[in-house]
Amino acid sequence: MTGVQPHMGELAAAMLVLAGGVAINTVVGLGATCAALFCKVRVWVHPRLRSTVRGDLSSVTRLRPFQWGLNHAVFVVATAVAFPVLSADAIGVAALTFGKARNEVVTVPIMVFEFVAFLGGPLATIPCYCWLSSRIIARSPQECWPRETLNQGHPGP
Numbered sequence: 001m002t003g004v005q006p007h008m009g010e011l012a013a014a015m016l017v018l019a020g021g022v023a024i025n026t027v028v029g030l031g032a033t034c035a036a037l038f039c040k041v042r043v044w045v046h047p048r049l050r051s052t053v054r055g056d057l058s059s060v061t062r063l064r065p066f067q068w069g070l071n072h073a074v075f076v077v078a079t080a081v082a083f084p085v086l087s088a089d090a091i092g093v094a095a096l097t098f099g100k101a102r103n104e105v106v107t108v109p110i111m112v113f114e115f116v117a118f119l120g121g122p123l124a125t126i127p128c129y130c131w132l133s134s135r136i137i138a139r140s141p142q143e144c145w146p147r148e149t150l151n152q153g154h155p156g157p
Helices: 008-039 057-062 073-097 108-136 147-151
Strands: none
Touching: 008 073, 008 108, 073 108
């Protein structure tokens, strides 16, 4: 609202960097999600975990239980599931509208496709997210270590 026009070259560069970052984040998230699923491990991601255990992640098993808060792995899984669907939707809309005049683009079939793609696509990922999260997202950091590690040095029941 300042009356100054944005520099389109800088805006385009910033958008390309943003898109590249999202793409890399999605690829890394997909790789991590697939690795956790195939290796049958649970994952806990929290920014304060390393500082809480003073860099010794093996001591997580010796921490007394307390409320850790949110497992940030939910965001990794959600990104890994949702962004490929949204990207495919955007590519589909771009393919349908490429080379058409503005009045040709606003047709009922294209509008229906856009509605289904950008609302239905992400909603369809919810069952996939629920299935994945139930298999790989840990409820506490202690779930990420095998039982042998947890019971090592501690008397069993």
